[in-house]
Amino acid sequence: MYASSMEKEENNTVCPLKYALNLVGGKWKLPIICILAREESVRYNSLKRKLVGITNMMLSQSLKELEENGIVHREQYNEIPPRVEYSLTKEGRSILEPLESLSEWGKIHMDKLRTQSPYCGECREVK
Amino acid sequence: MYASSMEKEENNTVCPLKYALNLVGGKWKLPIICILAREESVRYNSLKRKLVGITNMMLSQSLKELEENGIVHREQYNEIPPRVEYSLTKEGRSILEPLESLSEWGKIHMDKLRTQSPYCGECREVK
DNA sequence: CGGAATCCCGTCAGATACTG
DNA sequence: CAGTATCTGACGGGATTCCG
Numbered sequence A, B: 001m002y003a004s005s006m007e008k009e010e011n012n013t014v015c016p017l018k019y020a021l022n023l024v025g026g027k028w029k030l031p032i033i034c035i036l037a038r039e040e041s042v043r044y045n046s047l048k049r050k051l052v053g054i055t056n057m058m059l060s061q062s063l064k065e066l067e068e069n070g071i072v073h074r075e076q077y078n079e080i081p082p083r084v085e086y087s088l089t090k091e092g093r094s095i096l097e098p099l100e101s102l103s104e105w106g107k108i109h110m111d112k113l114r115t116q117s118p119y120c121g122e123c124r125e126v127k
Numbered sequence C: 001c002g003g004a005a006t007c008c009c010g011t012c013a014g015a016t017a018c019t020g
Numbered sequence D: 001c002a003g004t005a006t007c008t009g010a011c012g013g014g015a016t017t018c019c020g
Helices: A014-024 A027-039 A042-049 A056-068 A090-094 A094-118 B016-023 B029-040 B044-050 B056-068 B090-094 B094-116
Strands: A072-077 A083-088 B072-077 B085-088
Touching: A014 B029, A027 A042, A027 A056, A027 A090, A027 A094, A042 A056, A042 A083, A042 B044, A042 B056, A056 A072, A056 B056, A072 A090, A090 B090, A090 B094, A094 B016, A094 B090, B029 B044, B029 B056, B029 B072, B029 B085, B029 B094, B044 B056, B044 B085, B056 B072, B085 B090, B085 B094, B090 B094
Parallel strands: none
Antiparallel strands: A072 A083, B072 B085
């Protein structure tokens, strides 16, 4: 059994920045959040199809940790066949804005690096 | 030799958010950035003393990757004994704001979780 | 003083198989 | 359909040693 991301912290005097980054850490949590951000409510297998290459274990584990941390809501319908819908909580939606500002920074920074190499920056041709 | 964080990406169509998170990923980069954020310019050994528990390898490797990615500036003075000063670049300083908004989110979110348990939320006494 | 080279281990994440 | 259990490999990060 894997430990939840948060259980690794020994004391509760955690840097809030590290705390936030841990919530969305790991290979799949950001992709999951991105899908849920634009789809309102998604079934397990639908998520799995969109996340190309993910295994059942990584998907269910990531969703579980996101749920434990209040980012994702899990709604189970006792039907046959079983149906489970995942969605972002209000808390989960509120992290989108800080993440987008980081993404904006990344976009700008990537462009600035590209003007240094391998392009000459004047004519956009490769040096 | 360790690969730089960025070399792991196979294609250059990288999500700018992942890109930004990779720049500050790893165990020590955020602490380094935090120190440089409030100190303007810091010597290698001064950094090492503040980062309790870091090894020379992790410090020099982290600084090197931060420098390669344009976050940190390295100024070497050819004196005896040798002296090297590290500081945040302008680009490096510009990432502080997105990080702080994430940190703000983390602070609020941590508090909300705390009102759920182990405190009752009404009187702030332990259940 | 400011690193680099080498070795080593714990943890994360993937593969595979099985279940209510 | 929506997961869980177990095994395994790869990689990030630490300890130690050495260098200009």
